[in-house]
Amino acid sequence: ISHVFEHDPSKSKEAEDxxxxxxxxxxxxxxxxxxxAAIYAANCxxxxxxxxxxxxxxxxxxRMNGKVLPLLRYFEALISTSTAVKHPFPAVMTQEAIKCALSEKRxxxxxxxxxxxxxxxxxxAGDVIFAxxxxxxxxxxxxxxxxxxxxxxxxSHRKAALCLCKQGQVCGAMEYLQQFKHSPLDDYVYLLxxxxxxxxxxxxxxxxNGKPASLSIGATVLSLLNTGHKEHSLWLLKEIEKEDVLEQAILNETVCTVEGWKKIADLCAEEKHEKLSQEIISILTSQEGVVEIFPDDDNAKIMEHVFL
Known part of the structure; x- marks a missing residue:
């Protein structure tokens, strides 16, 4: 207590109280x-x-048999009186209070x-509730x-958007994120x-609505691959192939490089989707500045950039 009044000795009576x-x-x-004791502490x-x-x-x-955990009593008393006593409940203790309540199934x-x-x-605190x-x-x-x-x-807007997505409100999540950033690419990848x-x-x-896609096809496929979601990346590629827009997607690509698409083609081949793999390779080799090389000692196809 002394530190509260060390610069104001005249208030020694209050210190004694x-x-x-x-x-x-x-x-x-x-x-x-x-x-x-909890109620007493909350109103001090x-x-x-x-x-x-x-x-x-x-x-x-x-814990005492049949009684509420003392720590939970303390938190309940503090939180219920925080407005009245004009002492905001701090973030660190908020996290502890939530942990305590949830440990008691409350x-x-x-x-x-x-x-x-x-x-x-x-x-x-949000992470505790989410978990x-x-x-x-x-x-x-x-x-x-x-x-x-x-x-x-x-x-923590990306995590708020994730909660919306997991509740099935994907469009709501997109609209939510767009309020805060012009082009939240990192957030989109996080959601993926x-x-x-x-x-x-x-x-x-x-x-x-007249707006371009938030992510390019190539960037999306690579993001899914890099985060361990191979099955989803293949699903997207097959959907594009069915809609007959694969060539358009590759030619309009602004983010994923030729090397990135080569990696995607290799994945398709590994997963027994040879036709899809060959189609990607064919589209890539048709682009100006890209050639396909067939080494004499290996029948594997290697894509290289040739800067003309």
Missing amino acids: LLEYIERFNELFSRGKYEY PRGILRNIETMKKFKDIS LDLVMHWVTRQRLTFSEE YGEVEPHNRPKCLALAQIVYSQCG KHCPTAELIRCLTQEG
């Missing part, structure tokens, strides 16, 4: 009156017991805290919606990596 308050809290705590003057140190005291107390509490805007949101939905599938829709709120509020659905792939690679 605070010390007395802390002593009363310690007495309640030592007697195992954790619920009362100057917020002197609304801190990490006090949280650790409650965290060290083991998603209802987290929903209440998040929707009432009682917390200080952070990406880490809980992954291990509790029946609560996944609620967790995605809550995590989306948290991510959006703290500015973590939610490579057919709907998302179509949305990113098709033109719409």
Whole structure:
């Protein structure tokens, strides 16, 4: 307490009152009156017991049969009084409070805290909720919606968009991202990596409303390949082949290089799609500045750039 008043000795009476308050809290705590101690701490003057140190005291107390975890009591008391006592709930403790509530299967509490805007949101807090939905599938829709709120509020927009995609709102995710960046290519690749659905792939690679596609076909296929989603990259290529627009896609490519398309052709060959592989090679060799070389000692086709 002394550090609070070290520059203002005239307030020694208030310092004494605070010390007395802390002593009363310690007495309640030592007697195992954790619920009362939590409420007492939450309403303390100057917020002197609304801190990490006090949280650790409650965290060290083991569960008692048939009773609410003392740490959860502390968080409930702090959060319910944060507005009244004008002490915003800090981000670090927000994350701990969410972890604690979810460890006790109290998603209802987290929903209440998040929707009432009682917390200080952070990406880490959103991650905790998102992860809980992954291990509790029946609560996944609620967790995605809550995590989306948290991510959006703290500015982690790509993760908010991912939550939308995983809720089946792909178009909504695209519109959401476009509010914040003119061309969020990194965010699109992030979504492809973590939610490579057919709907998302179509949305990113098709033109719409007079606007160009968000990602080129080649860039999308390579992104899927580089993030371990081979089956999705092949699916996209076969869809393009069926629509008879593969040549147009390659010739209009502005991002994926000839070497990139050669890598794609090699993948097709490896996966027993020789016809598709040969078609890509044929389109590439028809371009000015690209030749196909057949080494005498190897029948393999090698693509090389020839800079004329």
